[in-house]
Amino acid sequence: MPPTLASLVHHSALKLTVRAGEDGLDVPVRWAHASELADPVPYMEGGELLLITALKLDAEDREAMRRYVKRLSGAGVVGLGFAVGVHYEDIPDALVDAARAEGLPLLEVPRRTPFLAISKAVSAAIAADQYRAVTAGFAAQRELTRQALTEGPEGLLAALAAQVDGWAALYDASGALVATAPEWAVRRAARLTPDVTRLRERPAPASSVVAGPENDDRVELHSSAPAGVPARRSPSVRRPPWAPPSGTRCTRRSPCSP
Structure with missing residues (x-):
C-alpha cells in the first residue's frame, strides 16, 4: 500500500509527533514537499505532506493561521509537518488550534530530522508500492497464461x-x-x-x-x-x-x- 501519515509517524528514524488531526492519519501521501511560501497552494496538486519551518509565516497570528490552514485543506494537502527548533522552538498554539479546527493532521518534526529524510521515506515507500504492483501484475499474467494453457x-x-x-x-x-x-x-x-x-x-x-x-x-x-x-x-x-x-x-x- 502507498505511504500514509500513520506509516510516517511509525517510522522509527523520523521521530515525528502528532500534534493535531489524529483522525486523518490513514490518508495516503502522494509526496512530501517543503515550501516556505506564505501561499503554496498554487503549487500543490493534492495529497501532499507539506513541510515548513514558518520562515515567512506569522505563525502566532490566529486569524492568519486559520486562513493558511483552511487554504491548505482546500487544496487537498493531507498533512502539515512543522520543524521545531529552527524559527520557533515549539509549534505556535495558533497553528495547532487552526489545524485541530480544520481537522488537518499536524506533525511536529524534531530538529534532528531533516526534511530530506521525510521526502526520502515517502519516495522509498511509493517506489516499494509500485514495485509490488508490477510484480503482482507479472504474477497475474503468469497465472492467466498457465490457466489458459492447462x-x-x-x-x-x-x-x-x-x-x-x-x-x-x-x-x-x-x-x-x-x-x-x-x-x-x-x-x-x-x-x-x-x-x-x-x-x-x-x-x-x-x-x-x-x-x-x-x-x-x-x-x-x-x-x-x-x-x-x-x-x-x-x-x-x-x-x-x-x-x-x-x-x-x-x-x-x-x-x-x-
Missing part, C-alpha cells in the same frame, strides 16, 4: 474473475456467450451482447468500458485478435467500482486471449 477458456475466466474480484465472460465471433465465471454471471453477461457486437465492429484489438446490467457494475470489454485480424473472441471483465486496476493485461485495457 485449463482452457473456463480456467482462464475463473482465474481472471478471481483476480478482479468480479466476474468474467467469453463471447465468440458472432457475439454469442461462450462461458462465464462464476456461473451466476450468465444473465449479466448475456445482457451485454449488444455492447459486444458494437465492439466487434471496431478494428481489433479494441476495448471499451460500459455500465453493467447491475448499477454497481463497471464492465471492461476487450477483443482479443491481433491488429488487422477480425476478433474471434471478446472477453469481458466486470470489476466492482471500488477495485483498483489489477495490473493484468486483461484488466488494463489490453487484449487478453484464451
